[in-house]
Amino acid sequence: xxxxxxxxxxxxxxKKVDDCLLLTFYEAVHLxxxxxxxxxHTATNTWTTKGSSLFNNDALPPSLSALTSASMSVAQDQTxxxxxxxxxxxxxxxxxxLEYCSIIQQFSKNEDMCNTTKLCYLILLCITEDEFxxxxxxxxxxxxxxxxxxxxxxxxxxxxxxxxxxxxxxxALLDLMMEFIWSHMMRNFPFDLYTKCIGIIQRILxxxxxxxxxxxxxxxxxxxALISLLKFLQNCESQLTKHRDxxxxxxxxINIFNLFITFGDTFLRTxxxxxxxxxxTVRCYHVFDNLYAFACRYANNDNxxxxxxxxxxxNLTNIKLITHHFNAKIEAFSTSQNNPLTxxxxxxxxxxxxxxxxxxxxxxxxxxxxxxxxxxxxxFFANITRNIIGQYRRQYSLDTNSxxxxxxxLLNEVPTIS
Numbered sequence: 001x002x003x004x005x006x007x008x009x010x011x012x013x014x015k016k017v018d019d020c021l022l023l024t025f026y027e028a029v030h031l032x033x034x035x036x037x038x039x040x041h042t043a044t045n046t047w048t049t050k051g052s053s054l055f056n057n058d059a060l061p062p063s064l065s066a067l068t069s070a071s072m073s074v075a076q077d078q079t080x081x082x083x084x085x086x087x088x089x090x091x092x093x094x095x096x097x098l099e100y101c102s103i104i105q106q107f108s109k110n111e112d113m114c115n116t117t118k119l120c121y122l123i124l125l126c127i128t129e130d131e132f133x134x135x136x137x138x139x140x141x142x143x144x145x146x147x148x149x150x151x152x153x154x155x156x157x158x159x160x161x162x163x164x165x166x167x168x169x170x171x172a173l174l175d176l177m178m179e180f181i182w183s184h185m186m187r188n189f190p191f192d193l194y195t196k197c198i199g200i201i202q203r204i205l206x207x208x209x210x211x212x213x214x215x216x217x218x219x220x221x222x223x224x225a226l227i228s229l230l231k232f233l234q235n236c237e238s239q240l241t242k243h244r245d246x247x248x249x250x251x252x253x254i255n256i257f258n259l260f261i262t263f264g265d266t267f268l269r270t271x272x273x274x275x276x277x278x279x280x281t282v283r284c285y286h287v288f289d290n291l292y293a294f295a296c297r298y299a300n301n302d303n304x305x306x307x308x309x310x311x312x313x314x315n316l317t318n319i320k321l322i323t324h325h326f327n328a329k330i331e332a333f334s335t336s337q338n339n340p341l342t343x344x345x346x347x348x349x350x351x352x353x354x355x356x357x358x359x360x361x362x363x364x365x366x367x368x369x370x371x372x373x374x375x376x377x378x379x380f381f382a383n384i385t386r387n388i389i390g391q392y393r394r395q396y397s398l399d400t401n402s403x404x405x406x407x408x409x410l411l412n413e414v415p416t417i418s
Contacts, residue, residue: 019115019116019119019384019387019388019391020388020391020392022116022119022120022123023119023381023384023385023388025097025123026119026122026123026126029123029126029127030122030123030126030371030373033130033132036127036130036132036133036136037132038093039092039093039094039097039127039133040092040093040094040132040133040136040142091144092144094127094133094137094169095144095146095169095172097120097123098146098148098169098172098173098176099146099147099148099149100120101117101120101121101124101176102147102148102149102150102176102179103149104116104117104120105117105120105176105179105180105183105184105193106149106150106151106183108184108190108193109186109188112387114190114193115380115383115384115387117193118192118193118196118380119384121193121196121197121200122196122371122377124173124196124200125196125199125200125203125371126371128173128200128203128204128207129203129370129371131207134170134203134204134207134211135211136169137168137169137170137173137204138168138170138207138208138211138213138215139168140168140216142168142169143166143167143168144166144167144169144172145164145165145166145167146164146167146169146172147164148172148175148176148179150179150183151179151183153182153183167216168215168216170204170215170217171215171216171217173200173204174201174204174217174222177197177200177201178221178222178225180193180194180197181194181197181225181226181228181229182225182228185228185229185232187236187239189236189239189240189243191240191243191244191246191249194229194249195248195249195252198249198252198253198256199252199368201222201256202252202255202256202259202368203368205256205259205260205267205366206259206366206367206368208267209259209263209266209267209365209366210366212266212267213267214267214268214269215267215269216269217269219260219268219273219276219277220276220280223257223260223276223277223280224280226253226256226257227280227284227287229253230250230253230254230287230288230291231287233246233249233250233291234287234290234291234294237294241305245304245305245308247295247298247305247308247309247311247312248308250291250295250312251308251311251312251315254291254312254315254316254319255315255362255365257277257281257319258315258318258319258362258365259365259366260274260277261277261278261281261318261319261322261359262318262359262361262362262365263365263366264277275347275350275351276347278322278326278350279343279346279347279350281319281322281323282322282323282326282327282330282346282350283346285323285327288316288319288320288323289320289323291312291316292313292316292320295309295310295312295313295316296309296313297309299313315362317360318359318360318362321357321358321359321360322357322359325353325356325357326349326350326353326357329349329353330346330349333345333349
């Protein structure tokens, strides 16, 4: 799939994505799990980033070529590909889709594009629930160079990567989710998209824990992104609690940390990575302390969020024990040294004091409710189907009889949402 960007008359504007094609892709992934083999089919692809097309369709399998050619072309002044040299690489439909998602999610502030992003994330939820897809994404012998487009932000420089590393697709997917977290902390907070983003991360970690797969990945940036998200939820408490239950989202984030704390030794690549989980937790203890106090305020009063606030307090139990235990050790050592401690010194204190740390065993951290279309997303698909029909009516300027005919055709092609 290509991009949805087009420049016109000096102004940058978005061209509507073909949601009909994306919906068909969703149905193929959701209803036919054998389609996963098509997703993971590898083909040699000669990239032509300095040309007029993102992909050389002749080199792609039929399913990937159709998906690519049916989408919109990318305008060079909107998405810059000049930083990627022409190269030959392996590619598959899933790697193309991840790049596509990285473009679409940049424009999710727009309502239509928000729905498109949601549809992309529902596809990713289905993929990450599939055992074969997870195994393929984590296979270090099956690697791809996936270019993830990032929204311009003041606090970071634009990417100048010329030689993209070839990595397992799980790495690209985690980076994609981390990019969404960093770039969508805004007033019009997309709760639904964040819930699905955290759900995708949880499914990846659950697979790693269940199969003891040790992915070669730098986890610290992801932890920092999640901690920053928790801080954002607290800072925007008054506005966010008017619309949604942010304690539920916070609990999902905390459970990801609990998964690392409780079972990290079974899937983290090195012992040092496991130490870093505790280091980051202790370093940002004030965020977790404030979150606990925030939950206490709602748990001690009668309100609609009392139950979820109590659940968040329970989920924070181990993190509170960790910060209290290690902060006491660090403070005692720092007092004796009369100097600020370095990161390595703090890590040494953590390693030397695991034995005296007692944690509560949380059950079912790797369990999640399987995605169900009819129970959770029926109204979403009904709306998106209506929008697709409306788009085709406007696009082809059909008369009344032809419009009715087209509506019937589309409704028969797209499964009925009850």
